[in-house]
Each structure stands twice: as C-alpha cells, then as structure tokens.
Amino acid sequence: MGQQVMDPDPEEKEVKDQTPVEEVALVVPVTDDPTLPVFTFRVWTLGCVSCVVLMFLNTFFTYRTQPLVISAILAQILALPMGKFMAAILPERKMQIFGFECSLNPGPFNMKEHVLITIFASNAVSSGGGDAYSIGAITVMKAYYKQSISFIAALIIVISSQILGYGWAGLLRKYLVEPADMWWPSNLAQVSLFRALHEKDNSGKRLSRMQFFIIFALASFAYYTLPGYMFSVLTFFSWVCWIWPHSITAQQIGSGYKGLGVGALSFDWAGISAYHGSPLVTPWFSILNVAVGFVMFIYIIVPICYWKYNVFDSRTYPIFSNQLFKATGHKYDTTKILTPDNELNVRAYNDYGKLYLSPLFALSIGSGFARIAATITHVLLFNGRDMIKRSRSAMNAKLDIHGRMMKRYKEVPEWWFLILLAGSMAFCILLSFVWKDEIQLPWWGMLLACGLSWFLTLPIGVIQATTNQQPGYDIIAQFMFGYILPGKPIANLLFKIYGRISSTHALNFLQDLKLGQYMKIPPRCMYTAQLASTVLAGLVNLAVAWWMLETIEDICDTDVLPLDSAWTCPKYRVTFDQSVIWGLVGPERLFGHNGLYRNLIWLFLVGALLPVPVWVLSKLFPDKKWIPLINIPVITYGFAGMPPATPANIASWILTGTIFNYFVFRYRKQWWQRYNYILSAALDCGTAFMGVLLYFALGSQNHNLSWWGTELDHCPLASCPTAPGVNVTGCPVF
Numbered sequence: 001m002g003q004q005v006m007d008p009d010p011e012e013k014e015v016k017d018q019t020p021v022e023e024v025a026l027v028v029p030v031t032d033d034p035t036l037p038v039f040t041f042r043v044w045t046l047g048c049v050s051c052v053v054l055m056f057l058n059t060f061f062t063y064r065t066q067p068l069v070i071s072a073i074l075a076q077i078l079a080l081p082m083g084k085f086m087a088a089i090l091p092e093r094k095m096q097i098f099g100f101e102c103s104l105n106p107g108p109f110n111m112k113e114h115v116l117i118t119i120f121a122s123n124a125v126s127s128g129g130g131d132a133y134s135i136g137a138i139t140v141m142k143a144y145y146k147q148s149i150s151f152i153a154a155l156i157i158v159i160s161s162q163i164l165g166y167g168w169a170g171l172l173r174k175y176l177v178e179p180a181d182m183w184w185p186s187n188l189a190q191v192s193l194f195r196a197l198h199e200k201d202n203s204g205k206r207l208s209r210m211q212f213f214i215i216f217a218l219a220s221f222a223y224y225t226l227p228g229y230m231f232s233v234l235t236f237f238s239w240v241c242w243i244w245p246h247s248i249t250a251q252q253i254g255s256g257y258k259g260l261g262v263g264a265l266s267f268d269w270a271g272i273s274a275y276h277g278s279p280l281v282t283p284w285f286s287i288l289n290v291a292v293g294f295v296m297f298i299y300i301i302v303p304i305c306y307w308k309y310n311v312f313d314s315r316t317y318p319i320f321s322n323q324l325f326k327a328t329g330h331k332y333d334t335t336k337i338l339t340p341d342n343e344l345n346v347r348a349y350n351d352y353g354k355l356y357l358s359p360l361f362a363l364s365i366g367s368g369f370a371r372i373a374a375t376i377t378h379v380l381l382f383n384g385r386d387m388i389k390r391s392r393s394a395m396n397a398k399l400d401i402h403g404r405m406m407k408r409y410k411e412v413p414e415w416w417f418l419i420l421l422a423g424s425m426a427f428c429i430l431l432s433f434v435w436k437d438e439i440q441l442p443w444w445g446m447l448l449a450c451g452l453s454w455f456l457t458l459p460i461g462v463i464q465a466t467t468n469q470q471p472g473y474d475i476i477a478q479f480m481f482g483y484i485l486p487g488k489p490i491a492n493l494l495f496k497i498y499g500r501i502s503s504t505h506a507l508n509f510l511q512d513l514k515l516g517q518y519m520k521i522p523p524r525c526m527y528t529a530q531l532a533s534t535v536l537a538g539l540v541n542l543a544v545a546w547w548m549l550e551t552i553e554d555i556c557d558t559d560v561l562p563l564d565s566a567w568t569c570p571k572y573r574v575t576f577d578q579s580v581i582w583g584l585v586g587p588e589r590l591f592g593h594n595g596l597y598r599n600l601i602w603l604f605l606v607g608a609l610l611p612v613p614v615w616v617l618s619k620l621f622p623d624k625k626w627i628p629l630i631n632i633p634v635i636t637y638g639f640a641g642m643p644p645a646t647p648a649n650i651a652s653w654i655l656t657g658t659i660f661n662y663f664v665f666r667y668r669k670q671w672w673q674r675y676n677y678i679l680s681a682a683l684d685c686g687t688a689f690m691g692v693l694l695y696f697a698l699g700s701q702n703h704n705l706s707w708w709g710t711e712l713d714h715c716p717l718a719s720c721p722t723a724p725g726v727n728v729t730g731c732p733v734f
Contacts, residue, residue: 019400021183024518027191032405032520037106039525041095042086043113047120047529048536050075054124055537057688059135059544060695061270063555065568065712066235067644068270069277070688073193073681075121076114077213080197083109083117111198115519116529118190119512123533124540133501134158135545136575137493141438142549143556143569144576145342145490151546153435156427159538161497163424164450165505166534168457169513170417172506175458177513180400182465184514189281191518193677212675213682220269220686227268228687229694231709232564234267236648241715248717248732252319255715256648259320260298266652269687275645279657280680284665287657289631293638294654297367298647306359312596314359315723321358322573322643323558324580329726331559332356334580341437344487344584355585356596364642365581366600368475370607371636378611378633379463382618402517409522416527425450428498440491445481449499452477457503464507465514474500478582479591492583493575564712566699570644607636 018025054070061068090105138154141147176182197209207215227234240254240263256264266272272279279287305311306319316329324332337349357365428450432443441449456473464470474496481495509530516526554560556569581590590597611632618627638650660679665672698704708714720731727733 019180019183019402021180021400023185023188024180024183024400024402027188028402028518029195030401030405034408034520036110036112037103038112038116038522039528040106040113041090041104042083042109043116043120043529045086046079046082047117047533050079050117050121051124051533051536052540054121055540056544057692058125059541060548060692061688062135062571063139063545063548063552063567063569064270064691065566065570066268066270067274067571068684068688068691069125069273070684071278071281071681072118072122072125073281073677074685074688076118076190076193077197077209077678077681078685079114079117079121080109081210083113111194112519112521114194114198115515115521116525119516119526119529120533120536122508122512123530124537133575134161134497135541136572137490137497138542139545139549139556139569139572140493140576140579141490143572145338147342147438147490149438150435151542153431153438154546155539155542156431157439157494157497158542159535160424160427160431161502162505162534162538163420164428164453164498165502165507166509166530167417167421167424168454168503168506169509170412170414170420172458172461173510173513176461176465176510177517178399178403180403182462182514184465184511187511187515187518189677190515194519206674209674209678213678213685216679216682217686220683221690222686224269224687224690225694227270228691229698229710230705232712233709233714235271236261236264236646236713237267238264238648238713238715240264241713241718245714246717248720248722251715251718252720252722255320255713255718257646257713258318258715258718259647260302261647261651262299264648264651265655266648269683270691271649272652272656273684274649275641276650276653278680278684279653280660280676280683282657282661284657284661285629286631286634287654287661289629289634290638290650291654291658293635294647294650295638296635297363297639298650302360302363305363310723312359312362313356313723316721316726317356317358318719318721319358320360320643320646321719322361322570322577323358324577325356325358326353327356329721329723329728334584337584341440342490343440344586346487349585354596355580355590357581361577361643362597362600364639365475365597366603367636367639369600370603370610371633371640372473372476373604373607374610374636375633377608378615378631381611381615382628402520405520406517406523410524412523412527420531438490439494440488441494442485442491445485445491445495446498448481448484449477449495449497450502452499453503453506457506460503461507461510465510470504470507478578479587482582482587486586486588487584489579489583493579564706564710566695574644607632 018030019028054072054075057068057070061070087105087107087109092106093104095104134157138149138157141149236256238254238256238259238261241251244250244254252259253262254264255261256266276282276290302319306314313327316327317325324334326332332355333352336352337345339345428446429443431439432441432446436442460470460473477496477499478492481492481499485491512530513526516523549555552567555567556572558565558568558573561568581587587595589595591601592598614627614630614632617624621627642650660672660676664676704710716730721728725733
C-alpha cells in the first residue's frame with residue numbers, strides 16, 4: 001500500500017482559504033451585509049463634527065509648551081452613543097448629499113457608519129493634527145522669519161500636499177491594498193475595537209465601557225486644572241533641583257525641562273503623551289526597546305560626551321536646548337545672516353561666526369542618521385525575504401476572501417485619482433511661479449520632490465504594510481536638498497513637505513483604504529469620505545493656525561515670552577532650527593569635510609551595522625526567542641524627537657506604558673482588555689477640553705496665576721554652560 005496522505009487540519013485549511021495571514025483570519029470578520037446603509041446623514045454630521053473638533057484641538061495644542069495629539073480613538077468611542085442617540089430621535093426622511101441619496105434615519109446605527117465617521121476623524125489627525133508639518137512650515141515663515149505669506153498660498157501648500165498623497169495612494173492601491181499579503185497590522189487593533197464596541201456588553205455589575213469613559217474623562221477634565229493652570233510644576237516635577245538649588249551640575253542632571261531629567265517625572269497627561277503618543281496603546285515590546293535606547297543615550301552617552309570628553313566643545317553650551325548658539329555660548333541671532341529675501345548672506349555669516357548646537361541636539365541629529373540606516377538594514381535582514389515574497393504577490397494582486405467580497409461594490413475609477421494628482425501637481429507648480437519669492441522652491445525642485453515621493457512610497461508602503469514599520473527619510477531629504485540648493489531655508493522646508501510628508505499622507509490614506517476593505521466599506525463611499533475630510537481638515541488646520549498666529553501676542557518667541565508661557569511652540573522651534581541647519585547654513589558647512597559635526601556622518605555606517613550581530617545571533621541561537629526582539633531601529637527611537645521632547649517626557653511615557661502594558665496586562669489582563677484603550681481616549685478627551693477651556697476662560701484674558709507652583713521648572717541653572725570663561729547672563733563664570 002502506498003503511504004497514506006493525511007487530510008489537512010480543517011481549521012487550518014479554513015484560515016488559508018480566507019487569507020494567508022493568520023492574524024487577519026483571527027481578527028477580521030468574513031461576513032458582510034451589503035444592504036446596510038453607509039453614507040447616511042449621521043455619517044456626514046458626526047464625521048464633519050469630529051473632523052473639525054479634532055483638528056481644532058490638535059492644531060491648538062501644537063503651539064503649546066506641552067503639545068498634545070488627540071487620537072481618532074476619541075471620536076471612535078464617542079461616535080457610538082451619539083450615533084445611537086441620533087437613530088433614536090431623528091425622523092425618517094430622504095435627502096441628497098453630494099449625489100448620494102441618504103435618509104435622516106435609515107434605522108439602527110451600524111458598524112459601517114461608525115467606520116466612516118472614524119475615517120473622517122483619523123484624517124483630522126494624520127492630515128495635520130498629528131504631524132502638522134505643512135502648518136509647521138507656515139508657522140516658521142510667519143513667526144520666525146517674519147515673512148508675509150498670503151493666506152491663499154498657505155492654503156495651497158496645506159491642501160495640495162495632502163491631495164498629492166491621496167493621488168499616490170489611489171495609483172498604488174492595487175499593490176498595497178488589494179493583495180492579501182499587504183495586511184497593514186495596525187489596522188487589526190482598529191477592527192478589534194470596532195467589534196468590541198458593537199458587540200453586546202454583558203458587563204453585569206462591572207462598569208460598561210461607556211460609563212468608564214465618562215467617569216475618567218470627567219476626572220481627567222477636572223485634574224488638568226492643576227498642571228494646566230494652578231500647579232504647573234506638575235508638568236516637570238524636578239525635585240533634584242530643590243535639593244541642590246545652587247549647583248549647575250545637579251540641575252543639569254535633574255532638570256526635566258532643560259537637563260537630563262534624572263528623577264524628574266511629568267504628572268501631566270499632555271506631557272506624557274506629547275511626543276510618542278499614548279503609552280497605553282504601545283506594545284510592551286516596543287516600550288522596552290525604547291527604554292533601552294533612552295537609558296543608553298540620556299544616562300550614558302550624553303554625560304560621557306559632555307563631562308568627560310567635551311565633544312564638540314559641549315560645555316560651552318547648555319547640555320540640553322533647542323536653541324542655536326555662537327562659539328561664545330550665546331544664542332545665535334539668525335537675523336544677522338539673512339538677506340531681505342530670507343536667504344543666506346554668506347559674507348555676514350563669515351563675519352558673524354559659525355553655528356553651533358547644544359550637545360544633546362547635535363547627538364540627536366546623529367542618532368537620526370543611525371536610525372535611518374538601522375531601519376533599512378533591520379528590515380532587509382529580518383523581513384527582506386518575506387518582503388520580496390509578499391511584494392511579488394502584490395504585483396500578482398492575489399485576493400483573499402476580503403478582497404473577493406469587495407468585488408460586489410463599484411470600484412473607484414483610476415482617473416478619479418489621476419485628476420486629483422494632476423490638479424495638486426498643477427497647484428504645486430503654480431506656487432513655484434506665482435509665489436516664488438515666498439516659497440523659494442523652483443519648479444524643478446518641486447518636481448524633484450514629487451518624484452522622490454512617488455519613487456519611495458511603494459517600497460516604504462510594502463515595508464509598513466507587512467512589518468508595521470515606516471522607515472523615515474526626513475533627514476535624508478533635507479540633507480540632500482541642502483546640498484543641491486543651500487542658503488534657502490524655506491525651500492528646504494517645502495521640499496520636505498512635498499518630498500516626504502506627501503508620502504506620509506499617502507501611506508495614511510492607504511492604511512485607511514485597507515481598513516475599509518476589512519470592514520467592507522464601498523470604495524466610492526470611502527473615496528468621498530477621505531477626500532471630503534481631507535479638504536475640511538486642511539481648511540480648519542490652516543484657519544486655526546492663522547488665527548492663533550495673528551491673535552496670540554509674541555507666540556513662539558521665547559526671547560520675549562515669560563519662562564512659564566504656554567505658547568513657546570517647541571515643535572515649531574525645532575522645525576525652524578532644521579530649516580537653519582539644512583537649508584540656511586546647509587549641511588556642507590556643518591557636516592562637510594571642514595564642519596565641526598563631520599564625524600556624525602559615521603553614524604550612518606554604525607546604524608547600518610548594528611542590526612547585523614542581532615540577526616546573526618538570532619540565526620545561531622534560534623531557540624532564544626528574546627534575541628529577535630532586540631530591535632535596533634526602535635532602540636534608537638528611544639531618543640528620537642529630543643528636542644523638542646524632553647527626557648522627562650520620555651521617561652514618564654516609559655514608566656506609564658510599563659505600568660499598564662506590562663504589570664496591568666500581565667496581572668489584570670481582563671481589565672486591560674476591557675478598559676485600557678478606553679482609558680487612553682478618556683485621558684485625551686478630558687485633558688484637551690480643559691486645556692481649551694482654560695485658554696478661552698482665563699489665558700486669553702491674561703488671568704494667569706504667578707507663584708512658586710506655576711513655575712514650569714525650578715532649575716534656572718540647568719541652561720548654563722560649564723566651560724571656563726564663558727559669560728552668559730544669569731549664569732556664574734567658571
């Protein structure tokens with residue numbers, strides 16, 4: 001008799017029939033009801049309201065000393081009771097909206113409506129509130145370079161950079177959305193939350209998710225009166241400085257705002273989630289890697305470079321600052337080297353002196369070089385074979401059950417996206433000719449930026465869609481264009497917007513398109529929702545930013561504002577610094593053969609090599625499952641964004657994430673599963689609304705408290721240099 005062939009396990013066969021990705025098969029439902037109403041009056045109303053509110057809040061908070069990004073989870077949770085409320089009270093009546101017939105009340109509020117409302121909200125975060133780079137460029141032009149850019153030109157920059165990304169997304173969806181292997185892992189958390197919110201809540205005596213959300217949102221709302229107004233010392237609780245009030249070194253070590261933040265913590269949710277997002281929704285594995293990088297960089301590398309070796313003449317400057325400096329240790333006045341057209345005056349630069357950075361700022365830029373190279377090497381080594389396999393399947397467009405189920409709906413014609421793409425590029429070129437003096441970027445630079453975005457969106461999209469990692473090339477884009485067109489800071493900012501940020505927008509759109517496939521949203525409904533929310537978000541984003549720049553006196557000007565001001569714009573200060581470093585002064589003067597920071601270029605090589613031993617060890621010891629968990633790109637992310645992020649921000653983020661995603665997850669898993677994401681949204685909600693209320697009720701009327709508890713950081717000596725003979729106002733001379 002021949003060898004008997006055993007039938008495959010029925011459950012395993014069913015999974016493979018559904019999708020080749022097991023995680024998707026376990027989380028995403030394979031059912032669909034095409035009769036459910038999708039584009040309803042409830043979707044348009046709640047979607048537009050959530051988009052406007054989230055965009056207003058996110059734009060408002062980007063200018064604050066402690067920024068806060070309100071995620072779309074807030075709208076995702078609040079949309080459910082509001083949608084059910086509208087279903088209970090609205091009459092049944094037909095109406096037309098943008099060619100779609102919809103009813104005021106077509107029946108019970110359903111999950112597809114909920115998904116579309118969340119799409120509106122997520123575009124309010126990804127199109128400006130979260131990254132806010134196009135608004136950052138406009139803020140730099142108006143607040144730092146004092147440039148009189150017109151509102152129309154600013155609006156074209158904001159809208160065209162986003163629509164350009166939408167055009168790329170439409171052309172690439174057959175490679176990055178339709179294939180089963182392009183599964184976008186982060187969408188699975190969204191799908192899980194939708195199902196959890198819509199399934200029957202058999203809570204018994206426990207609080208329901210909505211009751212829990214309301215209680216903690218109100219508690220967060222009330223609590224934020226302390227760090228937000230009455231007792232702002234809670235934002236940077238730097239107790240080390242209280243013990244040694246006359247020691248520069250102790251304050252450099254202990255300051256949470258201007259130093260290394262050893263022992264300093266933030267009891268302000270805005271401070272905890274300001275730069276790395278909510279720690280409650282970040283996996284423990286990522287938090288641990290970030291913690292390793294943070295400890296190595298802040299507690300080992302920076303102190304050695306500063307106190308032992310005085311690298312880059314570090315002790316002439318504060319150990320931590322987002323300012324630019326002269327060789328004497330004084331702040332660098334960029335107005336001294338600018339022409340009336342905001343270009344570099346080379347002769348004035350040579351007379352005024354070279355540009356210097358604080359040690360932590362310089363090392364942070366170097367870490368960015370290492371992070372880019374490490375990301376590429378890590379993905380190639382650990383995911384390269386899988387990427388090639390999956391990208392081949394992408395080219396063949398192999399559909400799983402979800403892709404096949406979507407065939408029952410009308411597809412969006414490609415020419416719809418081509419019109420958007422052509423229109424956005426036409427406006428880009430129009431900018432280069434009509435407002436050439438304001439934006440400095442010539443038409444060929446605009447085309448080069450668009451070409452760079454188009455060329456890199458597909459390979460980066462394959463990586464993100466399969467590994468949930470998005471390798472950034474921000475520094476490379478600015479570094480490259482700084483060599484091509486030095487001395488033009490605004491041109492460098494605009495090149496990054498169209499060469500990198502438009503690609504980021506494209507990937508955000510593609511991720512939402514995949515979510516639409518998982519939740520069986522008709523493609524034309526998704527197209528309309530994404531386009532409408534993008535335009536609406538861009539208009540609100542610019543309108544709020546313009547209003548704040550015009551009405552808040554001395555906004556972003558730290559030389560004039562008081563030390564405890566809430567409007568120091570740390571995110572945009574770093575955007576301005578980058579425009580000076582890469583655009584105005586240029587990488588050749590700082591990182592070239594004769595540049596002071598030329599040795600930082602070697603960190604490209606260091607970053608490229610660091611993942612290799614981890615990969616080799618994972619192959620030599622395959623039974624040691626912890627070895628592949630060592631993720632060098634994520635470790636280097638532990639010191640990303642500093643400045644504007646401070647060590648106290650990151651340390652508090654790590655501690656909070658460890659409490660909830662290790663201890664609570666391990667010992668109270670049912671509580672974590674039920675309430676963890678809800679708690680994150682509640683803290684966002686309460687903090688945001690109290691922050692806005694405090695500004696309109698008190699801050700805008702200049703009703704501010706001034707006492708010991710409202711000083712942001714009691715460490716005045718932390719910003720002092722320690723090199724002999726350096727004379728800085730307010731600091732002792734060694």
